[in-house]
Amino acid sequence: MILSVNYNGNEIPGTLTRQGGAGNTATASRPKGKPEETEVWDPVPKVITPGKSPLDAPSDAVVLFDGKNLDQWVTVKDKSPANWTVSNGVLTVNKAAGNIETKRSFTNYQLHIEWKIPQNISLSGQARGNSGIFLASTGQGDAGYELQVLDSYENKTYSNGQAGSIYKQAIPLANASKKPGEWQVYDVIWNAPKFNADGSVQTPAHVTVIHNGAVIQNNYELKGETTYIGQPQYKKYESAPIKLQAHGDKSEPISFRNIWVREL
Incomplete structure (x- = not known):
């Protein structure tokens, strides 16, 4: 559970609440899903050997x-x-x-x-x-x-x-x-x-x-x-x-x- 604090100092479970005055409250919900859903493992970039200096040709040149x-x-x-x-x-x-x-x-x-x-x-x-x-x-x-x-x-x-x-x-x-x-x-x-x-x-x-x-x-x-x-x-x-x-x-x-x- 995420605990966040509004501007009045109260802890709100699971939400982020900002209250800047009467009738002015913004709430951001926790994103749904898992971080793994946006991880890409394939294809894997090919491995090359850089040159000894930035001027030297890498191995795939x-x-x-x-x-x-x-x-x-x-x-x-x-x-x-x-x-x-x-x-x-x-x-x-x-x-x-x-x-x-x-x-x-x-x-x-x-x-x-x-x-x-x-x-x-x-x-x-x-x-x-x-x-x-x-x-x-x-x-x-x-x-x-x-x-x-x-x-x-x-x-x-x-x-x-x-x-x-x-x-x-x-x-x-x-x-x-x-x-x-x-x-x-x-x-x-x-x-x-x-x-x-x-x-x-x-x-x-x-x-x-x-x-x-x-x-x-x-x-x-x-x-x-x-x-x-x-x-x-x-x-x-x-x-x-x-x-x-x-x-x-x-x-x-x-x-x-x-x-x-x-x-x-």
């Missing part, structure tokens, strides 16, 4: 680049082996070789990727260490959904084109950029769009992005694929590779390391 080779990547143009530079555990853009993408296709996933703007960067605006991570590569060139990579440390450009933007769509909630020459981190949750049989959108894509520990895209609903000119639109696809951009500017090429993905 697909490691896309571990500093050794590009076995998980191909050139977008002709699907030949990726030909970017791998040295001292770091992957550096080869602009002449063009964009690269993963051999595997993904739908919904968690992505971890680290990137660095060259310390000796000298240009400005969009020409300052420009690259992109296409969260779904849906065709040749720059087709797909781009998360912008750029030097945005004291480098002015249009807000929906700076680091952490969903290019030409979503301005980041904050500028968490580090100085050129320092490693930066994106952690991304990507929920791919769903389409009806006729190609119409059933559910738009959504993305959450954490840049250097700060949430900069909070479950943003995309308007469609990335476009340089014009308005974004969706086109139907089932699953797609992840693409890294070899941007055609004249700045020093950027670098990547420690890339892994967990399918959701």
